[in-house]
Amino acid sequence: MSATAAGFRSGYVAIVGRPNVGKSTLLNRLVGTKISIVSPRPQTTRHRVRGILTTEHAQLVFVDTPGFQTLHGGALNRALNRSVIQTLEDVDVTLMVVEALRFNAGDRQVVGLLKRDRPAILAINKVDLVKDKGLLLPFIQQAADTYPFAEIVPVSAERGVGLEDLVATIGRYLPEGPPLYDPEEMTDASERFLAAELLREKLFRLLGEELPYATTVVVEEFKDEEALKRIHAVIYVEKDSQKAIVIGRKGEKLKEIASQARLDMERLFGTKVFLDVWVKVRRGWSDDERMLKSLGFES
Numbered sequence: 001m002s003a004t005a006a007g008f009r010s011g012y013v014a015i016v017g018r019p020n021v022g023k024s025t026l027l028n029r030l031v032g033t034k035i036s037i038v039s040p041r042p043q044t045t046r047h048r049v050r051g052i053l054t055t056e057h058a059q060l061v062f063v064d065t066p067g068f069q070t071l072h073g074g075a076l077n078r079a080l081n082r083s084v085i086q087t088l089e090d091v092d093v094t095l096m097v098v099e100a101l102r103f104n105a106g107d108r109q110v111v112g113l114l115k116r117d118r119p120a121i122l123a124i125n126k127v128d129l130v131k132d133k134g135l136l137l138p139f140i141q142q143a144a145d146t147y148p149f150a151e152i153v154p155v156s157a158e159r160g161v162g163l164e165d166l167v168a169t170i171g172r173y174l175p176e177g178p179p180l181y182d183p184e185e186m187t188d189a190s191e192r193f194l195a196a197e198l199l200r201e202k203l204f205r206l207l208g209e210e211l212p213y214a215t216t217v218v219v220e221e222f223k224d225e226e227a228l229k230r231i232h233a234v235i236y237v238e239k240d241s242q243k244a245i246v247i248g249r250k251g252e253k254l255k256e257i258a259s260q261a262r263l264d265m266e267r268l269f270g271t272k273v274f275l276d277v278w279v280k281v282r283r284g285w286s287d288d289e290r291m292l293k294s295l296g297f298e299s
């Protein structure tokens with residue numbers, strides 16, 4: 001197998017950054033499949049999601065992380081931030097993501113988390129939004145003055161610009177070694193986890209204001225049947241009034257949420273899906289360490 005040839009490199013790469021800079025979009029684009037959910041709202045990602053990219057020369061195991069933020073308190077946000085900090089300890093290379101021409105206090109906080117004992121590469125994302133490309137060079141210079149990044153690479157995760165260069169660059173900083181995962185694999189996440197996430201993504205995309213932040217999803221049953229997968233999921237909310245909004249008039253909202261999620265699941269799994277979704281109230285779930293644990297969040 002050529003993958004174990006001399007000079008092959010492999011390792012873990014943490015994708016970190018403040019919320020909404022495009023970390024999950026980048027992971028999906030790098031791996032070539034949607035394994036991490038994406039929405040226009042900050043703080044969409046709540047779990048570490050691993051995506052595997054195997055090339056002729058290297059295997060990069062990306063770990064997508066929640067956007068690091070300190071504006072909101074609460075047990076959930078503390079748990080998310082802890083998981084970012086833990087991930088940084090566990091990886092070989094850090095890939096920090098920022099938005100082109102923006103380097104704000106949130107980005108500086110993330111810089112403060114970087115470990116000086118291992119390489120950090122900066123991806124400047126969303127360059128497709130920069131009309132005057134002449135502004136990029138001074139921005140790169142400014143970023144370089146902020147931290148001793150090993151490399152700085154401009155990209156557009158959405159358009160797929162600069163990604164080959166990024167992959168080759170990261171590869172050079174990984175230790176030599178055989179692949180850590182089967183080269184055919186794209187993620188180690190279970191279908192059950194991915195199903196819960198796809199449903200959660202629809203909550204982020206279809207519910208207004210603060211509501212997505214008051215919701216979480218648990219898949220209670222995931223059954224492989226002959227020609228279909230049977231999935232039973234529960235959307236947890238904080239209060240009765242939120243439950244009514246998620247369900248909507250005559251159940252229309254919930255129907256839309258479930259039907260979009262089902263289509264995504266069918267696309268990802270390549271089979272028919274029967275999806276049954278219930279909405280339940282669990283008062284204060286997002287600010288209760290014990291409840292978070294029972295809902296599948298790492299402590």
Ligand SMILES: Nc1nc2c(ncn2[C@@H]2O[C@H](COP(=O)(O)OP(=O)(O)OP(=O)(O)O)[C@@H](O)[C@H]2O)c(=O)[nH]1
Nearest residue numbers: 019020021022023024025042043044045067157158
């Ligand atoms: N124009 C443009 N938009 C992008 C690009 N990459 C991501 N986006 C958009 O930015 C928004 C946030 O993307 P995500 O991938 O969810 O960002 P994230 O950093 O994972 O966010 P959190 O998980 O909330 O921390 C979405 O609306 C994406 O479509 C890009 O290269 N160009």
Ligand SMILES: [Mg+2]
Nearest residue numbers: 023024044045
């Ligand atoms: Mg994300």
